[in-house]
Amino acid sequence: MSAYSVEKQILSIVCSVFDAYSVVLFLPDEDGENCHMAASFSLGDKILSGASISPGKGLVGWIIGSRQPLLQPNFDQRQSYLGYYGDGEESNIKAFMGCPVPLGGALCVDSKRQYSFSEKDRKILQMFADLIAKQQGSTGRQELAGDIPRYFAELSVIQDLRFRYKRWDPFLQNYLRIMVEATGFDYCAFASVADPGRTYCVEAESARLLLTGEEPLILPMSNGITGWVFCNEQQVVSEGVEGAPPTMLFGKLPEMPDFQAVVCMPVKVNKSTRGVLCLAHTAPRQIDESMRSFIRQGVDHLALFLENVYLKMRLRSMLPSARVHSDGPQAYDPDTAPMPPLHE
Numbered sequence: 001m002s003a004y005s006v007e008k009q010i011l012s013i014v015c016s017v018f019d020a021y022s023v024v025l026f027l028p029d030e031d032g033e034n035c036h037m038a039a040s041f042s043l044g045d046k047i048l049s050g051a052s053i054s055p056g057k058g059l060v061g062w063i064i065g066s067r068q069p070l071l072q073p074n075f076d077q078r079q080s081y082l083g084y085y086g087d088g089e090e091s092n093i094k095a096f097m098g099c100p101v102p103l104g105g106a107l108c109v110d111s112k113r114q115y116s117f118s119e120k121d122r123k124i125l126q127m128f129a130d131l132i133a134k135q136q137g138s139t140g141r142q143e144l145a146g147d148i149p150r151y152f153a154e155l156s157v158i159q160d161l162r163f164r165y166k167r168w169d170p171f172l173q174n175y176l177r178i179m180v181e182a183t184g185f186d187y188c189a190f191a192s193v194a195d196p197g198r199t200y201c202v203e204a205e206s207a208r209l210l211l212t213g214e215e216p217l218i219l220p221m222s223n224g225i226t227g228w229v230f231c232n233e234q235q236v237v238s239e240g241v242e243g244a245p246p247t248m249l250f251g252k253l254p255e256m257p258d259f260q261a262v263v264c265m266p267v268k269v270n271k272s273t274r275g276v277l278c279l280a281h282t283a284p285r286q287i288d289e290s291m292r293s294f295i296r297q298g299v300d301h302l303a304l305f306l307e308n309v310y311l312k313m314r315l316r317s318m319l320p321s322a323r324v325h326s327d328g329p330q331a332y333d334p335d336t337a338p339m340p341p342l343h344e
Contacts, residue, residue, distance in 0.1 A: 010128065010132060012041045014041070017155070018097075018109050018125070020109040023108070024108050025038045025101070035052065035060075046087050048084050060084065063106040064100070067100045069122055069125075072095065073118075074115065095115060096108065097110070120300065154181075159301060176206040179298055184281075187278075188277070190276070191276045191278065200221060200230055201218045203275075209255055225247065225262060235264060236262065246258035249278055259281065260282060264277070269306045
C-alpha cells in the first residue's frame with residue numbers, strides 16, 4: 001500500500017469522525033519554503049489537488065507559519081480564505097478547524113454547517129495530526145493502516161453507547177467490555193475518587209477479580225499505579241518486560257494476576273481528575289501510537305458521559321429551590337412590585 005493511499009485512508013476516517021465536508025493534509029515541499037497538498041478526502045469534487053500554501057497566507061498558512069491550532073466555528077470568507085477549493089466552492093464553507101503536523105504542515109477539516117467543531121474536536125484532530133507524523137516516519141505503514149479503521153469503528157460503537165444508555169452503571173459495564181475487545185488487553189477497570197486526596201475506589205471491572213458484590217473496593221491513594229495517576233494527574237503506559245516483577249495496578253492485592261503491560265489514563269471532569277481508566281495484560285505487549293490514540297479518544301468519550309452525569313446531578317439539586325420550576329412562572333406588575341433600594 002502506498003504512503004498516499006494510507007494517508008488518504010486516515011483522512012477518510014477523520015472525515016467520518018467529525019462529520020466533515022472535506023479533510024486536507026498539507027506537508028512541506030522538498031525546499032521547505034511552502035507546503036503542498038499531500039492528500040485530501042472530500043464529499044465534493046472541487047478540491048484543488050495541486051494546491052500549494054505559503055506560511056502566513058490564509059487560515060492554512062497561518063497554522064503552518066505559527067505552528068498553532070486554529071478553530072473557526074463561524075468561518076467568514078471576508079476576513080480570510082482557505083486556498084484549497086476551486087469553482088467558488090469555498091463560499092459554501094461555514095466552519096473550519098486545523099492543527100499543525102509536528103513534522104511540518106497542517107491537517108485541516110471544514111464543514112458546510114456553522115459551529116460544527118468544538119474545542120474538544122480540536123484536541124482530537126491534533127491526535128490525528130500526531131498520528132500522521134508517526135505515519136510519516138513509520139516503516140510498517142500497512143500494519144498501522146490496518147489498525148486505524150478497526151479502532152475508529154470501535155470509537156463509533158462507544159459513541160453510540162452514550163445515546164443507548166442513560167444510566168451510568170450499564171454504560172460503564174459495556175464501555176469496559178468494548179475497550180477490552182478493541183485493544184486485546186486481558187482486563188479493564190474504572191476507578192473513581194472516593195475521598196479526595198485520601199482514597200479511591202475500584203468501581204467496575206471487565207472481569208470480576210476484586211469486586212465480589214455490589215459495593216466498590218476502597219483503596220488508599222498511595223496504592224499502586226492507579227493511585228499515582230490520581231495524585232499526579234498524568235498517564236502511565238508500560239509495555240512490560242518478560243520476566244520482570246508484576247505491575248502493581250492497585251497495589252499488593254492477593255486476588256490480582258501478574259500483570260505486565262498496563263495503561264492508566266486520567267479521566268478529567270471540570271479539569272480535575274475524577275477517575276482513572278486502567279487496562280492491563282498478563283504478558284508484555286507493544287502499545288503503538290494508533291492504540292494509544294484510540295485509548296485517549298475512548299477516555300474522552302468516557303469523560304463526556306461523566307460530565308453529563310455531573311450536570312444532571314447539579315440540576316436535580318438546584319430544581320427544588322428554583323421558584324420558576326416549582327411554582328411556575330409569575331406575572332410581573334410594576335404597580336404592585338416592591339421598589340428596590342436606591343443604592344441598587
